[in-house]
Amino acid sequence: MPDRRQLSEIPSVDEVLRSDGLSELIRIHSRTLVTKAVRYILEEMRQGLIDGQNLDVSIFNIETKVRSYIVEMLKPSLKKVVNASGTILHTNLGRAILCDRAIEAIKLAAANPVNIEFNLKEGNRGERDSHVEDIICSLTGAE
Structure with a gap:
């Protein structure tokens, strides 16, 4: 009691x-x-x-x-681990590791205002896909 x-x-x-x-x-x-x-x-x-x-x-x-x-x-819950699963791109272990250049681009976008949906040439709202559209088209042959 x-x-x-x-x-x-x-x-x-x-x-x-x-x-x-x-x-x-x-x-x-x-x-x-x-x-x-x-x-x-x-x-x-x-x-x-x-x-x-x-x-x-x-x-x-x-x-x-x-x-x-x-x-x-x-306290952050994500911990660095070793992928010893035998699966190269394991979805439960964060998938593919990014290259240094991609990490730097993410840091830039996370730490500063960026033109994600702003067209700097025209000075108005843009499309977020425009940043990768040409690259994807040339890699895949899409139009």
Whole structure:
């Protein structure tokens, strides 16, 4: 049976969000994300107390758990792997590796505004296919 006193000591979501220790986290990651993390941690603590665990429900401990939860949640999940499957272009392993020139083009497009759908010659809206149309036609013989 859970200790009702300890359950009642769990602070409210709003109380945790108003704590000084989370203001910087809210500024960096948004109130929405931090609120989601706080709710998750408080529910986890509530369930732990119901299960009979003796937990520290202080604001400081909750802030620490919220920070750790957000770091873990935002950690990139893609990892470099070795394709030892025997399949050269394995769809579950990211398919074909791009050449350096293609990677540089992607970096340029991802880091800067580019004319993806803008015709620089005419100064109006363009077609995104126009960048590769001639190349594809010459490689495939299409018109």
